Amino acid sequence: MSVRVRFAPSPTGYLHIGGARTALFNWLFAQHHGGQFILRIEDTDQKRTIPGAMDDIMDSLRWLGITWDEGPDVGGDYGPYIQSERVELYQKWAQWLLDNGHAYKCFATAEELDKMRAYQKANNLPLGYDRRYRDTPADEVARLEAEGRPYVIRFKMPLDGQTVLPDVIRGDITFDNDQLNDLVLLKADGFPTYHLANVIDDHFMKITHIMRADEWINTGPLHVNIYNAFGWDHPVYAHLPVVLSPSGKGKLSKRDQAFQEDGQQILVQVKEFRKAGFLNKAVVNFLTNVGWSFGDDREQFTPEESIPRFKMADINPAPTKLPYSKLFWLNSQYLNTMDETALAQALRPYLDDAGYEINMDALITIVPALKPRLKTFPDALEFLQFLDDDAAEPLTIDHLQHKKMPLENAKPAFEQTYELLKTIEPFALDTIQEKMFALGEQSTLNSKAGPYLGTLRFAITRQKVSPPLFESIIVLGRAHTLNRLEQALALFNETD
């Protein structure tokens, strides 16, 4: 039998990084076995569904390269793949459970249940539905129904014994049935809860393995019992460790929008990672390393490389914080493998937004210098700040000399450099570099170009931190470079 897995998000928010990890692991597992990966939308909570969430989920998955074989947009043999379009099916099977004594109608109102819970809390009693309608006689049920009282359908959990939830990652998990309660299967509005819809869909969609977040462990016994009631085999379960918030306590929530101690922003939604300038393959690599490891002490790899190695049982069961600093590192590694043109094109939109006008040739010239300095695309902006005259740091005579290039050497060096850059043809990286190095070696006491290049770099870029001198000159252009040099020459003259 071929492996079939699913990712089943509810469209109550945009795709979350934790959800993406779950999707990714399912996808890797499916690829490993040459099976199918199904996308199913669980929109049974009408109130919480957000317009646009489903599109965002699909866009984000596609961006990550997680493709599905069956789903709402591509169809498949077991559709529809949106639960709100399958309501009749759930109702039919809820009725079957009712008819076969595995479920019952509960007429308790929301207020009534709130009161019950408040009482339980106040008296330190076990929390949860007290089964007040489980044994209501049939004629009484009929009477309440005839009155038009709204009701839900609840599952009749076994009252004693144990239920075992086998989990590939953690081994068998055993629950005492007297700890479990009768959860709702079908809500008063006729929509199913997760528990019912999930079991029915997984069964009819022939899902073989379920990999889901570990917050589902506690409802696992319910699901096992529902499968038993139907007389169906349940899929193989694997509960993935939760993703914790890096700063505070608790799990990383969709709303987490803070900064962690070191000042790095906590990105949560996939689209935020995208917008912040991360490469999809870096994000995928990063996520694959959280809760699973490649082995052989390797951190960097592609899905093609991890798929043959990906085994469900190797997943680490411990909860985890996302190591964001590794994402920055990985991103810079991947950035470094991009060719000049591709990187220049990727940078373009960020530069346009910031109002930097740089022609493509100049940009391609400086890209190799930028490359090792970037962790993400937007980092380029701070290295190109030298283009902006308003950002120029104040220039003093001290900036123009060096102990290996005192004033009497510096002044002629600057003057010659000015003449050189004014007349050099072509105004290109290699020619400028060659001439300036030669000039630099003649101008210093130690015959090394270093001191000369350093002082010029500051005089021309007017930034303590900038890209290397020659690339900066090219991007700045001849006129602008000469203009900056004139300011330096003026300082020399004032000092005379």
Place this chain on the structure above:
RNA sequence: GCCCCAUUCGUCUAGUGGCCUAGGACGUAGCCCUCUCAAGGCUAAAACAGGGGUUCGAGUCCCCUAUGGGGCACCA
């Protein structure tokens, strides 16, 4: 309160009873390189939560405690 899950350097992890003097990576620090900042190279500090067992031998198995997390919804 009850139930369930987890616990190796700051963080992500390797480790499935002897190969562990606990390995790698990020981050941090230092050095080298160097026109600044990076990148790159080298080096360093840094962990088996605690206590009991089992065993010739325990990071690895069992129990207890502690801590963290999850659940106890007509949310998923």
